[in-house]
Amino acid sequence: MGKHLRFAGRGLLFIFILSLCIGNANAVFVEKKKGARYATTVTYNKFYQMEENTVDVLFLGTSHAMNAYIPQELYERYGIRGYNLGCPYQSMITSYFWLKEALRRQSPEAVVLDMFYVYKFHENVVNEPESGIREAFDPMKLSPVKVEAIHTICKIDDTMGSVLSYYLPLLRFHKRWKGLTEKDFWEKDRGGYRDMKGCHILKQSCGIQDYLPFEADKTVGEADMDPIMQEYLDRVEELCRQKGITLVLTQTPLNDIGVAEKQRRYNTVSRYAAEHDLLYLDFNEKTLYEKIGYDFEKDNANSGHVNLWGAQKVTDYIGQILAERCGLEGRDDAQYEQAREAYKEMEKDMSLTRINELDSYLEALRDDRYSVFISVKDDCTQNLKSSMLERLRALGLKAELEGKYRSSYYAVVSGGTVKERQGDQRLEYGGSIRGGRTPYRIVSAGMKSGNTSSIQIDGKEYGKNRRGLNIVVYNNEMMEVLDSVCFDTSDKEDLALGQR
Numbered sequence: 001m002g003k004h005l006r007f008a009g010r011g012l013l014f015i016f017i018l019s020l021c022i023g024n025a026n027a028v029f030v031e032k033k034k035g036a037r038y039a040t041t042v043t044y045n046k047f048y049q050m051e052e053n054t055v056d057v058l059f060l061g062t063s064h065a066m067n068a069y070i071p072q073e074l075y076e077r078y079g080i081r082g083y084n085l086g087c088p089y090q091s092m093i094t095s096y097f098w099l100k101e102a103l104r105r106q107s108p109e110a111v112v113l114d115m116f117y118v119y120k121f122h123e124n125v126v127n128e129p130e131s132g133i134r135e136a137f138d139p140m141k142l143s144p145v146k147v148e149a150i151h152t153i154c155k156i157d158d159t160m161g162s163v164l165s166y167y168l169p170l171l172r173f174h175k176r177w178k179g180l181t182e183k184d185f186w187e188k189d190r191g192g193y194r195d196m197k198g199c200h201i202l203k204q205s206c207g208i209q210d211y212l213p214f215e216a217d218k219t220v221g222e223a224d225m226d227p228i229m230q231e232y233l234d235r236v237e238e239l240c241r242q243k244g245i246t247l248v249l250t251q252t253p254l255n256d257i258g259v260a261e262k263q264r265r266y267n268t269v270s271r272y273a274a275e276h277d278l279l280y281l282d283f284n285e286k287t288l289y290e291k292i293g294y295d296f297e298k299d300n301a302n303s304g305h306v307n308l309w310g311a312q313k314v315t316d317y318i319g320q321i322l323a324e325r326c327g328l329e330g331r332d333d334a335q336y337e338q339a340r341e342a343y344k345e346m347e348k349d350m351s352l353t354r355i356n357e358l359d360s361y362l363e364a365l366r367d368d369r370y371s372v373f374i375s376v377k378d379d380c381t382q383n384l385k386s387s388m389l390e391r392l393r394a395l396g397l398k399a400e401l402e403g404k405y406r407s408s409y410y411a412v413v414s415g416g417t418v419k420e421r422q423g424d425q426r427l428e429y430g431g432s433i434r435g436g437r438t439p440y441r442i443v444s445a446g447m448k449s450g451n452t453s454s455i456q457i458d459g460k461e462y463g464k465n466r467r468g469l470n471i472v473v474y475n476n477e478m479m480e481v482l483d484s485v486c487f488d489t490s491d492k493e494d495l496a497l498g499q500r
Helices: 002-029 040-049 063-068 071-078 092-102 130-137 144-156 163-167 170-179 227-243 259-275 286-291 308-324 340-354 358-364 386-394
Strands: 057-060 082-084 110-114 246-251 279-282 370-378 408-414 417-423 427-433 438-446 452-457 468-475 480-487
Touching: 040 130, 057 092, 063 110, 063 308, 071 082, 071 308, 071 340, 092 110, 092 130, 092 144, 092 227, 110 227, 130 144, 144 163, 227 246, 246 259, 246 308, 259 279, 279 308, 308 340, 340 358, 340 480, 358 386, 358 480, 370 452, 408 427, 417 427, 452 468
Parallel strands: 057 082, 057 110, 110 246, 246 279, 370 438
Antiparallel strands: 370 408, 370 468, 408 417, 408 438, 427 438, 438 452, 468 480
């Protein structure tokens, strides 16, 4: 009897160790989104870490929703606690199952649902690529909801892979072993992210000048929702109604479709909202667009996604609606108080690209989170003002630039250390930051010695290679380049040059 028990014990121990090994292998090999831009793996891991029943409003939808709704901004303005569960390509099917999963842990008073994917965009049945499905469901914890989602998706669309591959992602991603990086071995979400409660911010401005908000016009007719998408929209609506949750339908500013098509879609969703007694906010509609002071050229990152400044306008208005028309009340919450500093840091990081004067730019670089790379091409000494020299000194630089017409110069400021050199010959230096984990190479040659500039980080060129001070700013915590710019001090205006 004892022999059998020992044998059974060893068998159980073997199964436990095998399961542990498979689980860890799955965690390493599954494709992750943990970067600063679309860190959806972090989005879902952090959601499970939220205290239960502390989220007042959930945001669901595609990348349009991910970029547009900032829970921390909502908290700062109204004290309303939100979480953004959006992800790229999120169809109504994915929105429905993530809502079901979220309701296992939270009891929101409102749900804000992006309507972009209620129409047909992909040839497959689920209206999104397999990569989108896996990005949404691989991080979901094993639960009855995940089981239902996997079996439903694989049943209605056989292009999504096998059911088993969703339980054992190692089967799907085993060929990734050659491309594994440092981030693949992190435990869940350590490093390289901001605590943004699921929101992912873009910083560039699209510069699109031909965008036009539409005016409501019922004479153009309606657009057809995809039947399966409408089925799952109905399920979202029914689930919210059963739980006593206010459902708000939205559409963010976009220029991917024509004005007439926007009008038809507006008519379709407006009718649906009226039939189900729902709120619908389309920020492309002229009255609302103008009410929030939106400027597509400056407030959209591209034709379909808002940037930080556009997101703040959209979120602030959503907050007003949630407070005044939906009755959501503000309250203090340590989870959001602790994220306040990260939000401020994000705003500062994003704003670097909007600083066009060298004095102000150098002042903003005095931040321990940054590694700063400076390389001179041609010349940087003409019109170099004393105020600029003072700010360069404040960064820790000591080289005397005055009178060194068309000489070479480079500097690297990181982690409290400074590497710099000046001379008449071509200068080149290679080193690393972040404790040796991120290599760089910097080159400077004035007009006398080659007239070139290069700033490479992790093997990729980021320098502008233009006349003047070429500057690249790297965020050590986020492990990303925040900005690359050139200031031509030969120009009396010393304004930032080049696309940023």
